[in-house]
Amino acid sequence: MPVLHKVGTGKSKQATNVNTQPKAPVAKGAKAAGKKKDEEEATDTAEGEEWMPGKTLVKPPDQLDLTEEELKEEITRVLTANNPNAPQNVVRYGFKEGCYKPIVFVDQMAIHFEIEGNLVHKESDEGRRLMAEQVIREDGAGDEKLENLAKAGKKERKLTNQFNFNERASQTLNNPPRDISCQTEPPPRANFSATANQWEIYDFYVEELKRREKSKEKQEGQFLNKEEDKSKKKMIQAETQSDDISLLAHAAKIIERMVNQNIFDEVAQDFMYFEDASDEFRGEKGTLLPLWKFQYDKTKGLCVTALCWNHKYNDLFAVGLGSYEFNQEERGMLLFYTLKNSSYPEFVFNTASGVMCVDIHEQLSYLVAVGLHDGCVAVYNLKKKSDQPIYNSIACSGKHRGAVMQVKWQKDDLDSNHNFFSVSADGRVVSWTLVKHELVFTDIIKLPAMEKVPDDFKDVIATAGTSLDFHKQKDHHFLAGTEAGKIYKGSKHYSSKFLETYDAHFMTVSRVRWNPFHPNVFISCSWDWMVKIWDHTIKSPIFTFELKTSVTDVAWAPYSSTVFAAVTTDGKVHVFDLSVNKYEALCQQKVVSKKTRLLHIEFNPVHPIIIVGDDRGHVISLKLSPNLRKKPKEKKGQELPKGPEVEIAKMEQLLSSLR
């Protein structure tokens, strides 16, 4: 609190006690009293000093030395109540004007000392509270506590004041955490990966089915199956132990065929697709295109004695190898080739004696009947892997005494046994039946002896049968050609006599065959250079063709009733089509090198190819050109009728034209 002093004069000689601020009025009084005392003391001292001999003024050493004039000078001192430390030029930014403005009134208060007091007004809340507490404290020592508590409780209730927040917390003792871990040995791991494809699922189901079936079988026939299983187990063990590549047989076969296909690619293409376009310009004539040549090096010295196509698998054919010479060493082979592999035969069977004829069963294409040079007949089962025939007539009493020239399968007899016929050089036509494990023979008929033979020797000198053929529709009719040149028509039912005799040729009849379509027609060929076509009701031939050399074989085409082909010893193949040209062959082509004789010919039942066998043991396949495969021209507007009836009609037409 500034106390405004009047402007006053004061000499400042020894300014030691200048009180500028007396604060409390209480203090003022005391100080005033003190002043008086000082003055009194001063006078006292002054009085005391008067009697002392001269008071000397003591000068402090650093006092200014001033002259008398300077001493007398009056210095004006102004005392203001302004705070010397307060700022004089405070400037404040005024937002209204946007500039700094000086502030005139500056706070002049200088605070020298500050202390907060602890006096509380007794009427205020806090004052009342404190007074209450004081009372409690004074009474607290001996009084009853209940009363106090009640009072305190009443008064204490008000303590829940949001401004008077009390936080209490206490910390419990935390147990120090401890990590305990243990590691087990890791379980053994294996990497497993698999695929789940549709086929894997399928395979699994198939196996499951098999297992179930096996278990069923086991239940049904335990005894036998146990033995089987044992043997199977042994087999399986043997297979898995060895790295046996015999399982590779199938794959190796496929590969061989493919390699062959690659090597003979052109041939395969020709076989499938080539049609000789030049046939159009050739008029009627046709050609034969050589395709594959089938050879096997072990056939040296053997001739092809028989050819037979398989009816079920149209690319498979059988080749019988033997010898026509009687003085050569006896050995023979039966080979099976497929068009898919011309380098090596599919099946090879070695026979003790030369094979003279082969026939494959029409329905059961795995049954092959073979007639041998020594008079035996044998039946092979191609499904079996063995080299031996399943039936052999060596042990039979009724076996032929001469070479078996022709065998032919027949339909199953009434007991559903397979049976086949054979004709041989001993003149007998015998029927063989496959009964269980045996061949049972039945003499059908004996070819009549030749007239030239004197009666005494008729039983001894047999008429060698050279060919045999059964009628396609009337099964019991058959034709037998003989060495003498006669053809006999017989029936299975008559065992003593023949139905008909034809004086066909001057020399050995090498082949007789019924026409596949027309029921009355058959063809025969012989070493006397002739090919003759007959109607079995007429004793003389309808057609006669003379080829320049011995005709060794003749065959009808399976696709037309008027087409046939013949092979001769000069290596030529002659193809005729009677509906086109009745006098001449459409094709006369030499297919082998000189000095090789062609011995057999067969048409493929499906494909337009023929196979010819020669005397070197080789088989050549040839493709027939379109001219040789002509179908009757279709008349405009009419649909081309199909089927065997057409063929029959065609033939009939021919025949009627001649009568």
Add this chain to the structure above:
Amino acid sequence: MSGLKFAEVEDTLKRIQGYNGVIGTIVVNGEGIPIRTTLDNSTTVQYVGLLHQLILKARSTVRDIDPQNDLTFLRIRSKKHEIIVAPDKEFLMIVIQNPAE
């Protein structure tokens, strides 16, 4: 019986190798290890390693489409030659051939 078959297969293999244009034949067992080969080792290993996977893929493809079907053979014809692969139940046979010109 198996001995007879074994001899036949050996014969067939020899014949195949002898055919016109055949460069080499390899027989691989079920684990992908060549057990018979007419080529040198490095070439064999290379062929086997590459073809094995291809055959598995091809077979899987064929069987996936129809599980009753199965791969008979695979033919890869390139400019220079033709690779013929025939898988079997346990084996694989590879033939490299120069197709006849």
